[in-house]
Amino acid sequence: MAADDQEKTEEPTSKKIEDARKEGNVPKSQDASSFVTLVVAVVVVFLMFPYLEDRVRNLYMYYYEFIGKEITKTVVMTMSIASLRELGLMILPIAVAVAFAGVLAALMQYGFLFTTKSITPDLKKIDPIKGLKNLLSLKKLIEGLKTILKVSAVFGLAFYFLMEFTTELPESVFLGLFGQLIWLRDKMVILAAVMLALFLILSFIDLMFVRYNYFKELRMSKQEIKDEHKQMEGDPQVKSRIRRVQMEMSQKRMMQNIPDADVVITNPTHYAVAIRYDQSKDKAPVVIAKGVDFLALRIKEIALNHKIQIVENPPLARELYKQCDVSQAIPEKLYKAVAEVLAFVYQTNKRRS
Secondary structure, eight states, rough: OOOOOOOBBBBBOOOHHHHHHHTTTEEEEEEHHHHHHHHHHHHHHHHHHHHHHHHHHHHHHHHTTTTTTOOOHHHHHHHHHHHHHHHHHHHHHEEEEEEEEHHHHHHHHHOOOOOOOGGSOOOGGGGGHHHHHHHSSHHHHHHHHHHHHHHHHHHHHHHHHHHHHHHHHHTTSOOOOHHHHHHHHHHHHHHHHHHHHHHHHHHHHHHHHHHHHHHHHHOOHHHHHHHHHHHHHHHHHHHHHHHHHHHHHHHHHHHHGGGGOOOEEOOOEEEEEEEEEOOTTOSSOEEEEETHHHHHHHHHHHHHHTTTEEOHHHHHHHHHHOOOOOOOEEGGGGGGHHHHHHHHEEEEEEEEO
């Protein structure tokens, strides 16, 4: 059965999530981003009230200077430039804060991400048939229902509080101008707080819903997980070939070191271990080559060609083969046995010379 035909019941692996992230596919809730942006915008506007008040007052005083003067094209141009400058000074800090809030909302949801995959031109994206299918898909239907429910909730709650505020209008009429402004400010603060609380709840629900759908769409079948694992681990045949090549290279280097050996200790037919002991650089005798069966015969053959003594000591040969790796010093418990062999070799070489 093909992987696509299997039921995708397994949670996505970390590699699957990382691959989707590299393509720009991340769980992003627009409601959560809008909420963070709205909160930052409201806070900045409240903090900037004194600053905005000064800019509006300056603009009013600027307009006041033109009372009684002739309005010419030059005057209109001058007033327009001054007005745009003042509006820019009022709007720019809010715009910068909102832009920063948008970046912050993205970082809070899925961290830093830079990819050009999502903006790479793709002719498949402009396929009208596929676009019509997406337009009439279940996902679009759910998104439409979500939008209707959110708008209904916002307008319903706002309408409820506005109706409650209207019951206080008869009393507020008898207040002074300053008192009426305070009453209006208080009601605006209450309405803003209620709306922010509602947006917080809606954004949290949307965030959970988006993340659930995201991981659901990335679910994998058991065969896909096996294929991914095989891909990460590599083809067993390729790995076996790599190990075989590495072993051959290691054996080749080992054979090149045999001429430096002082003695080859054998089983005599199954095991062969080449020992080197150079007091100027070795703290203890070192195994520079070892092998069994055919490899043991090759070690002995090279030793004979280079006139290296071969000593038969089956127990010692087996112990050295089992306990020592190539280029490793012999263990302390074998010092005495190896020392006796080396002493015998040195005495034999001395008599020969």
